[in-house]
Amino acid sequence: MEPAGIETFALEREAFIRLGFFAFVFVTMLIWELIAPRRKLSVSKVLRWTSNLGLFLLNIIVLRLMFPAAAVGIAYSVAEREWGLFNLVDWPLWLEIFAAVLLLDLAIYLQHRLMHQLPLLWRLHRVHHADLDFDLTTGSRFHTIEIIISMLFKWGVILLLGPALVAVLVFEVLLNGMAIFNHANVSLPGAIERVVRSLLVTPDMHRVHHSTLVQETDSNYGFNLSIWDRIFKTYTDQPQMGHDAMTIGLAEYRDVKQVDQLPGMLGLPFVGK
DSSP: OOHHHHHHHHHHTHHHHHHHHHHHHHHHHHHHHHHSOSSOOOSOHHHHHHHHHHHHHHHHHHHHHHOTTHHHHHHHHHHHHTOSGGGGSOOOHHHHHHHHHHHHHHHHHHHHHHHHHSHHHHHHHHHHHTOSSOSGGGGGOOOHHHHHHHHHHHHHHHHHHOOOHHHHHHHHHHHHHHHHHTTSSOOOOHHHHHHHHTTBOOHHHHHHHTBSSHHHHTSOOOSSBSHHHHHTTOOOOSOTTOTTTOOBSBTTBOOHHHHSSHHHHHHGGGSOO
C-alpha cells in the first residue's frame, strides 16, 4: 500500500482500529489477572470497576463532543497545511513513524512529570493515583479535566512536530494498550521481566509509581518506553516495601467513598487546600 493509501486507511478506520486493539489488550490482561493475579485486591472489584470504567466512558463522551477529530484528525489537518518539523524533511514513512512515536512518547513522559510537579495539575492527576488498588482499570482512570488538558497538550505537540497521520495512530494505539498492560495486576517471570523492562514499562515497574511513598510516586513516569526514566534519572527499580507489602494509593486519601466511587473521584481535585 502506498503512503497516501495508508494515510487514508488510517483516517477512515481510526476509531475501529483503536477500539479493536484496546479491546484485545483489555480482554487479554483481564484473563491474565483472573488466572494469575499479582496482588490480592483490598476493595470490591465491582465497586472499583463500576467507578473506574464509568469515568472512562464519561471521558470518551466528553472527548468526542469536544474533539470529534481527536489526535488523528489534527494530524490530518497539520499534514494538509504542511506544518511542523517533520514536513521540513523528506524521509521514508517508516523512519518518520519511528521518530514520531519516539518523540511523542518523550512528550507524554514530560507531561506526566508536569502533572506531578505543578500543584494545580497534581490536583487533577491525583484522581488517578488515589485508587486503593492497582489493576487494568486503573490505567483508564483519569479526571475528565485532565483528559481535556492532555488532549490539548497532544494537539500542541502534533502541531509542532507535524508527524504523519499513521504515526499518530500507531502512537495512540500503543499508548492506550500499554496503559492497560502496565497497570494490570500481573507480573512477568523474573528473567523475562528484566529483559522487557530494559525497553518497555512493565507492570512491576509502573506499580512502584503508585506507591504511597512520595519518593516512589515521583519516579517511573514512563508509559511506553522505560528509557526516559533512566535517561532523566527518575527510575526506581523496586518498591521499598516489596510488591506484596507496598501500599497502593495516596496516604492522605484512604476513604473508599472518596477515592473509589465516581462522585468522590470527580470531586477529589477540589478537596483540600
